[in-house]
Amino acid sequence: MSDMAFNDRSTPLTLLETRRSGKPRDLIAPGPDADQLDHILRIAARTPDHGKLAPWRFVIVADDARAKLAEVITTAYRAERPQASATEIAALEQFAHQAPSLVVVLSSPRTGSHIPLWEQELSAGAACMNLLHAAHAMGFAGGWLTGWPSFSDAVRDAFGQAPERIAGFLFLGTPGRPLDERPRPDMEAIVSHWTGPVA
Numbered sequence: 001m002s003d004m005a006f007n008d009r010s011t012p013l014t015l016l017e018t019r020r021s022g023k024p025r026d027l028i029a030p031g032p033d034a035d036q037l038d039h040i041l042r043i044a045a046r047t048p049d050h051g052k053l054a055p056w057r058f059v060i061v062a063d064d065a066r067a068k069l070a071e072v073i074t075t076a077y078r079a080e081r082p083q084a085s086a087t088e089i090a091a092l093e094q095f096a097h098q099a100p101s102l103v104v105v106l107s108s109p110r111t112g113s114h115i116p117l118w119e120q121e122l123s124a125g126a127a128c129m130n131l132l133h134a135a136h137a138m139g140f141a142g143g144w145l146t147g148w149p150s151f152s153d154a155v156r157d158a159f160g161q162a163p164e165r166i167a168g169f170l171f172l173g174t175p176g177r178p179l180d181e182r183p184r185p186d187m188e189a190i191v192s193h194w195t196g197p198v199a
């Protein structure tokens with residue numbers, strides 16, 4: 001599949017069939033401008049959501065806030081791992097600064113709702129995926145990362161508060177190097193016909 005054309009926008013179906021994320025560290029300018037990002041987020045918000053709760057929200061981290069994000073992440077990391085190496089800290093600095101655009105998607109469940117938390121969290125994942133689809137449909141590439149920062153309460157607290165969680169750091173831009181395919185599931189292993197209870 002190495003010679004396949006990725007993110008072929010000829011038709012909706014070709015785009016879905018060839019969609020490929022970009023590695024955030026390889027994404028370069030141009031990224032979406034303010035209007036394009038607004039458009040991407042409006043599409044991302046058009047996501048299945050049981051109970052119409054919108055149990056997610058989007059936080060844009062602009063260029064001039066990236067250094068602050070790096071500071072939050074590295075401070076949190078050092079607090080948890082006082083022996084952190086310079087290499088580990090440099091990797092976290094790089095994480096915060098990569099790609100032209102960054103949207104942090106928060107899972108924001110409504111705890112008083114009768115809609116199960118699981119469903120609300122699924123919807124947050126779907127919003128992330130829709131955000132990626134919108135970016136790809138607009139000719140950009142995106143990359144969805146969690147990594148250590150998504151699981152740090154201190155980093156989460158810089159964006160919101162429990163029970164909110166970081167669903168993902170969605171990095172957007174233009175691939176700076178050719179995309180290549182990654183292994184895809186063996187369809188025979190994941191598709192079956194149900195004929196009755198298993199086991």
Ligand SMILES: Cc1cc2nc3c(=O)[nH]c(=O)nc-3n(C[C@H](O)[C@H](O)[C@H](O)COP(=O)(O)O)c2cc1C
Nearest residue numbers: 019020021022023143144145146147148167168182
């Ligand atoms: C919730 C979630 C979190 C992810 N976090 C990471 C991560 O921290 N680091 C990483 O290298 N890939 C991570 N990935 C995988 C990347 O998005 C990866 O590039 C993806 O497999 C690209 O596949 P695609 O081309 O089908 O979009 C994550 C994926 C998901 C769904």
